[in-house]
Amino acid sequence: MPKRHVVKLSEEECHALEQICKTGRIAAQKRRHAQILLLVDQGEHGPSMTDAEVAERMELTTRCIAKTRQRCVEEGLELALQRKRRSRERTARLDGDAEARLVSLACSDAPEGQVRWTLKLLSERLIELEIVESVAYETVRQVLKKHHKTLAETHVVHSA
Structure with missing residues (x-):
């Protein structure tokens, strides 16, 4: 052929x-x-x-x-x-306003029956509050890592 x-x-x-x-x-x-x-x-x-x-x-x-x-x-x-350019475009799940609301939520008191916020709890609460339609807890982790200085003093978020 x-x-x-x-x-x-x-x-x-x-x-x-x-x-x-x-x-x-x-x-x-x-x-x-x-x-x-x-x-x-x-x-x-x-x-x-x-x-x-x-x-x-x-x-x-x-x-x-x-x-x-x-x-x-x-x-x-x-x-x-040359290397082929990536063709997939990704849009951020959380914009600036949603990130700010996530950080303020993480700094607030943990929900009843919980000692502290977890990434999963935060992602579920963002969906409940209709801030986003869906969000992975990894996205929440990345946003909180970006704002670590705000959260570092109080140790409010834990992965487990």
């Missing part, structure tokens, strides 16, 4: 990739991608190895080889050598 993304490197590109492979202080991922592209090169000077051969030689998966080839063809040589 013919490859969908055929890598054909010029002599200058081959030389640049070889320099990357020989350089001592370079990111391992960048060196690995340069080696992959040199091995799958189907140009005049390339060895034209198959994905399976390259994967076996470099101890990688064929999927990694195919994705590197595809990225080189579609996005260019420079982008194929």
